[in-house]
Amino acid sequence: MTSDENYAIFRECLSNAIVARSEEKPKPTKRKPKSKRVTTTTASTGRSNPEELAEFVDYLASETFTSFPKPLQTLNYAATQHDPTLLKIYAPDADTPLPRSTLELLTTPIPVSVTDSLLAYGIIPDAADLPDFLAPVLAEYTSSVTAAPPVWASTRADACEICERDWIPLSYHHLIPRGVHAKVVKKGWHDEWMLNSVAWLCRACHSFVHRMASNEELAREWFxxxxxxEREDVQDWARWVGRVRWKAR
Incomplete structure (x- = not known):
């Protein structure tokens, strides 16, 4: 998971919190903000214009997320497996919220314009409430990004993940071939928890993948x-085989 993917998750978590607060307090305060805010509302509901709300959320999320420490921006399951202290710092269990001291450390670098915007729109009643507002947002974010990968069987797709044909049987392809699992662990190419990750492919695409690279190459490069x-030969193959349809009996 990349920091861009993490940002998208954080933005969604922040959006949920802002939308919920907006529903509770649909009217902005009279205080003039120092930055972007939502001012247009629909006549029928009094709710914020969706496009402006999205722009507002995107602005706040970007300013907030980039102020976080890099370990929090790039937090994921793999990182917590290599450094368990990350869980203690950023993602304690659901019954143990982040300590106030940690919340204050995380929120202090956030630009004042973010707090002013939240105040202007009535999302928070006072600047001192920023840590409390972000506490559940951070909890949802860290819970999402540190979740363990699903059991492979539960990831079954409705269509081939390469050619996207959805009318033919699928089989699972071990993205790290089983024949090289021992070598992968010994060489440290991947963490052990990644060994059973799979893709759901039609038989034709499954065979193509094994023709395009050796098991070691699949494990090291195409996992x-x-x-x-991303491979050009795979894209060409997918375009061609995607047009192959079975004849009706």
Whole structure:
């Protein structure tokens, strides 16, 4: 998971909190903000204009997320497996919220314009309430990004993840071939928890993947569907085989 993916998750968590507060307090305060805020409302509901609300959320999320420490911006399951202290710092269990001291350390670098905007729109009643407002947002964010990968069987797709045909049977392809699992662990190419990750492919695409690279190459270079689909030969193959349809009996 990249910092861009983490940002998208944080933005969604922040959006949920802002929308919920906006529903409680739909009218902005009279205080003039120092930055962007939502001012246009619909006549029928009094709710904020969705496009402006999205712009408002994007601005706040960007300013807030980039002020966080890099370990929090890039936090993921793999990182917590290598450094368990990250969980203690940023993602205690659901019954143990972040300490106030940690929240204050995380929120202090956030630009004042963010606090002013939240105040102007009535999202928070006072500047001192910023840590309390962000506490559940951070809890939802850290819970999402540190979640363990799902059991492979639960990831079954409705269509081939390469050619996207959805009318033919699928089989699962071990993205890190089982024949090289021992070598992968010994060489430290991947963490052990990644060994059973799979992609759901039609038989034709499954065979193509094994023709395009050796097991070691698949394990080292082509261990995600996204990486595989970046290859030009795979894209050409997918366009061709995607047009192959079975004849009706």
């Amino acid at each position: 995600t569907v996204e990486r595989i689909c």
